[in-house]
Amino acid sequence: MTRRVPLSLIDFCTIYQDESPGESMQRSVELARKAEGLGFSRIWYAEHHNMRHIASSVPAVLIAHVAAHTEKIRLGAGGVMLPNHAPYTVAEQFGTLAELHPGRIDLGLGRAPGTDMNTLGRALRRSPDAAEHFPDDIVELRGYLSGHSRIPGVRAVPGEGTNVPLYVLGSSMYGASLAAQLGIPYAFASHFAPTRLKQATTHYRENFTPSEILSEPYVVAAVNVVADESEEAAAKQREKVERERVRKMITRSGSSVTEEQLDSLVASPQGRQMIDMLRYTATGTGEQVADYLEEFSETAKADELMISLQGPTYDHTLKAMDILAEAWGLDPNDTAGAPGDWARNL
Template structure:
């Protein structure tokens, strides 16, 4: 029996032929609709210099999403800490927590979520951009939330307004940091499926209880496209794969239409890339996805599951979540 909280990870996609405003409006409507379905969290991810993703300013978007909903937790999946001064993150999420107490999640990542030139443009200095600086940056963030900065700086809002903190990761490094600090851990299975089980094992085996958490608590983010038939799901998922193919080639673009994806010349190398991308993900009819989910759950035993459904039309995205709740989980 799979009985864990279900949540949503959205990239605020910008669709080919449509505006950024339309993409953000679709994300807002998806938050409202998934809240009505009973999903637990709605997260957005920080990306930069990508014309197909509009969630480059998570704290701004989260303020809008929290105001547009009433119960669902909203959060970052994640804020990429190397891009920001810890004081700024504390003030932004302290503000969100003060405005929407009990509903804000701060998911933190250690990668910049973009290329190095863009990361440098964001940070304006190379200080703090490398992985070895991450633990110190994270410690500084917690000091601002708790009012223990040795320099006497007070984050207002921030102090006394600590949201629920998660550490995000796609490797063993983040799993070990989350375990050592006793933090909740969210693993990016949707783009690092081969590392999921080893990372979760590292996290659980090395977990140290903390003031945050008494025992390990892990969530996996998984790509999911559910449709009435396997064939329909394959058609809906192809634009997502083409978008990642273009990104890997250094040509990021807006999310293509299903027609554009179907017309794209896919050779043996592209087909291999697509098959690798789909390995371990959830794709197909409710019956197919239920079998895939049973296998994934048995191997990973997550405390929560977060679905990333990247398809072109909003109604198809909503339909995928409806089928997941009504015919996959409830089956």
Template sequence: MSDQKKVAFSVLDLSSRKDTDLGPAPALQRSLDLAQHVERLGFSRFWVAEHHNMDAIVSSATAVLIAYLAAGTQRIRIGAGGVMLPNHAPLVIAEQFGTLEALYPGRIDLGLGRAPGTDPITTQALRKHRSGSSDDFPEDLAELQQFLGPRRKGQPIIAMPGVDSNVPIWLLGSSLFSAQLAAEKGLPYAFASHFAPRMMMQAIELYRRHFTPSAVLDKPYVMLGVPLAAADTDAHAEFLVTTTFLRILDLIRGQNMLKRPPVKSMHGLWQPHEEQAVNEFLSMAMIGSAETIEKKIQLLLQHTQADELIFTCDLYEHEDRLRSFDILAGLQS
């Protein structure tokens, strides 16, 4: 990518279960192995996301998983991509991530989302008697920032650990709301183009236009989510990515999302409207050989001028995922 500005590459992992896994442990162990692998390859950060009530995703206790990943790595930044703040009291998140920062100084990121990351019934179970709502997100964010910042004179409640830890906060989003708030707060912004790319350009433009420099960031910083399926040939990548197609199809149908082996053809497995929906969901996907993916990334960067790309790869065999990131890392050498 010699004709492009150098952008950072990172990884978003969902700690996904396969149809052959016995319990959640194998998925968690694969997450650690992947984090160690991309650390060796020189990737910038490794994030995991909060989801609940999903058989296939085991990253629900996000802070606990981050501790496991940070303990098993040495340099790569480990973080949440993200914590769904409406599900939690800001004080609890400040204490959790303050603890992580104390244990692994200079390596922890706190990405925040305003969606619940689950269904309404589970949302209620998470919040119980709290009045947590996405409408409260700006106020919750301000409260969290205070807990993570310097102790103020007369402050009645402190997060310990947490106070004065200044854990880096990112705002995540798939619409314009978080783009506007990130701009107002002078925070880095990550757009969820790996599953909701429709409003990407609007959100980026709004964020950059309204950005106000802050104590943590002097100019806009945009990270984009990108699905990845890289292989030694285009044909093999197109075969491997059918696992991802099947998974998104299960999501659309409200079915179990355990990863299934790739198939030779999707013909007869989806209806035309489902195929369209899956293709829209994955319209940002980088699928193919190194040469093909390099061209796609160049086009994306020309179009967006993104500062960082965070890749998610949901292939069935762990070795194929590792190979995908090997290929991706080779594009930066």
């Protein structure tokens, strides 16, 4: 049988109803420990701001905490929104993590702010044009981590020589073109932005320029999973996930809606558009989910799948993780071809 691509996880550190951020982060530790025991390759955390349902606003701090409570699973940012930060600061942060946990740290880099424009300008105090410097910021960051700083006399300590693996994150042709030009891996956010998946990954592979760190293209594609013991149970869980997505996106301002109002919103063109963002979602039993992911990996031309486990409750997320791991045949002792192999000789 052809070897299946590695499976990794993205953890949004979801804050459920009547839960504190601290409780959410503790669950992230539990989830990582379980994922490590099942054989998932790594977990990434995404930088978001001013979102009352997500606690991963500072991935570097969260990674440090989770790494201290796990042993071997790779951990990373998926990603750090680089225009929000000075590249030098990011190099120091992730250089520190790499020194504390050698061979376990990844750094995905995004160009979007990860928040609304009001938070970006007034709270983060960043200029809306900061994203225009994204390519130069990546090159500067890579220089600090490799020990080839572009600024004479400035070194990142910690950071210098750690060569933390960098990934360009994206959901459009821009990220695909940039990753291909720089010769670094590309991660596509198809779990919530499915439209240009095929076009972007094809462009990246066809235009990839080998670099000193990567000789061949490497694609990570994100995909949602709703798994249960029966097809019917999974379908019901997916319906709950879709309704909750619409609720959260509609009520970001803090307002609430009744179930009847939510019915109308889900059926509206706006609601259907929000649900279509979850277009790439494997739903069903373990066998059905595995079959879907096999097809998706071919569609996405992916070397690795980044799984977003979707469930209305944390218990369902854990259950889905068990079902997926068994169906995919994950083995915690199998490290051949694991993510990060391409970076080990840096």
